[in-house]
Amino acid sequence: MMASNPFDINALVRKNILQMKPYSSARDEFKGEAEIFLDANENPYPTPYHRYPDPLQGKVKEKLAQLKGVKPSQIFLGNGSDEAIDLLIRAFCEPHRDSILITEPTYGMYAVCAEVNAVRIQSVLLSEETFDIDLNSFPEKFHETTKLIFLCSPNNPTANLLSPEKIIDILSRFQGLVVVDEAYIDFAKSKSFISELDGYPNLVVLQTFSKAWGLAGLRLGMCFASEAIISVLNKIKYPYNVNIQTQELALEALEHVDRKNNWVTEIIEERKNLTEALAALPVVKKIFPSDGNFLLVRVQNAPETYQYLMNNNIIVRDRSKVALCNNCIRITIGTPEENRKLIQALKQL
Ligand SMILES: *Cc1c(COP(=O)(O)O)cnc(C)c1O
Secondary structure, three states: OHHHOOOOHHHHOOHHHHHOOOOOOHHHHOOOOOOOOOOOOOOOOOOOOOOOOOOOOHHHHHHHHHHHOOOHHHEEEEOOHHHHHHHHHHHHOOOOOOEEEEEEOOOOHHHHHHHHOOOEEEEEEOOOOOOOOOHHHOOOOOOOOEEEEEEEOOOOOOOOOOOHHHHHHHHHHOOOEEEEEOOOHHHOOOOOHHHHOOOOOOEEEEEEOOOOOOOHHHOOEEEEOOHHHHHHHHHHOOOOOOOHHHHHHHHHHHOOHHHHHHHHHHHHHHHHHHHHHHHOOOOEEEEOOOOOOEEEEEEOOHHHHHHHHHHOOOOOEEOOOOOOOOOEEEEEOOOHHHHHHHHHHHHOO
């Protein structure tokens, strides 16, 4: 496999980034224990936050590495996975020349980050109704200016997993980076692509503390890849991109994986209940199979249903303007009580 895909990270990174000297912070230059720190122009009077945070989040990564079966040096942590998406595009795509490839419909941030950075977007459609990768719609030979392919699995907003065999096919044929966004992997029946990292030097896996872990407000995203790729992201990130409190609370969460797992079990159970209850409603035309913590539901009239629910103090996402999602709304799985109220409202539509 790898022989057919010679991978050279230095050939892929933008030249200016390859050549630049990164910012070196006080905490990069001295990492050990000491009595007196007069090196970072901090306020010496102690508050819980008077010191800068660990720039490379060593403690969180150590714990996370154990949990995920990787080395700490294979982890990048960012201000949400959105930071990793942005840094990947900035590190590997030359503005006004290179492009990313996305599969529509998908998460909107890939295209937004590309546009902000003047990076072109090639988009191919997922297959109709099943929303899987359609290899026929992919280029047979990728253009040399295509640097990143974003594959979201389970996909937002369609909720399905992409077929692992097709992801592997792309990983082995593409010379650039394949970014598999697994924001919803905790809710899915398939295992993470993290286990494929050793076999594919061009694989990048994104996960987040925003969904299953219940920490969206903290802003902490995870990126798993080869040491070489992670070093590039570390080189260009803001020096102190994850604050002290986020690092502490993430560490605390990682010490209670069972708490996260219990939420996941309950949400999956509620996903089943909500699917059954929705299926019984005349307004519901189709419920797409879900491996996430949300359902994509085709209704008779999505904008009308959205408006009606909003008038009843229930906010869902109208996705009807999105490719292949006509008359679809996206519903996040709530608590049993919230889901009951949703069904009650829809019954009266
Ligand atoms: C919610 C979501 C994320 C999470 O982004 P954060 O910046 O980590 O909150 C990433 N990717 C997809 C597809 C998502 O739906």
